[in-house]
Amino acid sequence: DTEVTQTPKHLVMGMTNKKSLKCEQHMGHRAMYWYKQKAKKPPELMFVYSYEKLSINESVPSRFSPECPNSSLLNLHLHALQPEDSALYLCASNPRSAGGTEAFFGQGTRLTVV
Amino acid sequence: AQTVTQSQPEMSVQEAETVTLSCTYDTSESDYYLFWYKQPPSRQMILVIRQEAYKQQNATENRFSVNFQKAAKSFSLKISDSQLGDAAMYFCAYRATLSGNTPLVFGKGTRLSVIA
Numbered sequence: 001d002t003e004v005t006q007t008p009k010h011l012v013m014g015m016t017n018k019k020s021l022k023c024e025q026h027m028g029h030r031a032m033y034w035y036k037q038k039a040k041k042p043p044e045l046m047f048v049y050s051y052e053k054l055s056i057n058e059s060v061p062s063r064f065s066p067e068c069p070n071s072s073l074l075n076l077h078l079h080a081l082q083p084e085d086s087a088l089y090l091c092a093s094n095p096r097s098a099g100g101t102e103a104f105f106g107q108g109t110r111l112t113v114v
Numbered sequence: 115a116q117t118v119t120q121s122q123p124e125m126s127v128q129e130a131e132t133v134t135l136s137c138t139y140d141t142s143e144s145d146y147y148l149f150w151y152k153q154p155p156s157r158q159m160i161l162v163i164r165q166e167a168y169k170q171q172n173a174t175e176n177r178f179s180v181n182f183q184k185a186a187k188s189f190s191l192k193i194s195d196s197q198l199g200d201a202a203m204y205f206c207a208y209r210a211t212l213s214g215n216t217p218l219v220f221g222k223g224t225r226l227s228v229i230a
Contacts, residue, residue, distance in 0.1 A: 040203075040223070040225070042205055042221065042222055042223055043205075043218075043220060045217045056217065088157060090159065102149055102161045103218055105151075105158055105159035105160075106158070107156065107158040108158070
């Protein structure tokens with residue numbers, strides 16, 4: 001299994017809603033990432049988890065709350081989002097041991113905030 | 115801080131022809147990895163090719179090859195015999211050879227169109 005699976009694929013939410021994005025991988029990778037990608041732009045790093053611990057938070061607003069319940073699962077909890085938070089949210093993973101390996105990406109969740 | 119620059123926002127190529135996408139980067143590290151990722155309309159980022167900085171030999175993967183010039187900090191992607199399915203956004207990315215949680219640094223991307 002060489003996949004990173006993200007659910008849901010599409011999400012529309014109101015500014016007062018609470019929702020969660022889910023990312024799962026069963027490759028034994030110990031580093032997992034959340035990226036935000038606007039149209040025609042490169043992915044922007046949001047969070048990095050290493051061995052289930054948050055290691056990098058790129059000054060992301062608190063309305064985004066990451067969680068890593070176990071080594072295979074990464075969640076992104078969303079609350080009180082703004083329309084400008086509408087974007088493609090990508091999850092990725094990397095093996096811990098080799099720094100030069102490529103990141104494996106999921107297909108992303110297309111989020112629309114109304 | 116490391117930076118990655120892709121100076122061609124858009125490129126086009128005729129089907130079956132060859133195209134080269136440019137990428138330059140800036141780093142003070144001596145050991146690192148470089149990648150080209152493809153992102154088609156399906157949205158998934160797909161690894162095209164990877165180059166280790168300590169290897170002098172340019173990486174190749176079927177129709178895809180790179181021209182890695184370490185002194186010039188240049189890492190271009192050549193696509194030979196272009197196919198309609200090659201149409202996508204291409205991102206050049208850099209990663210320092212540190213721990214596994216070191217994130218990728220992306221360029222701004224080049225949108226490639228393939229003309230039938």
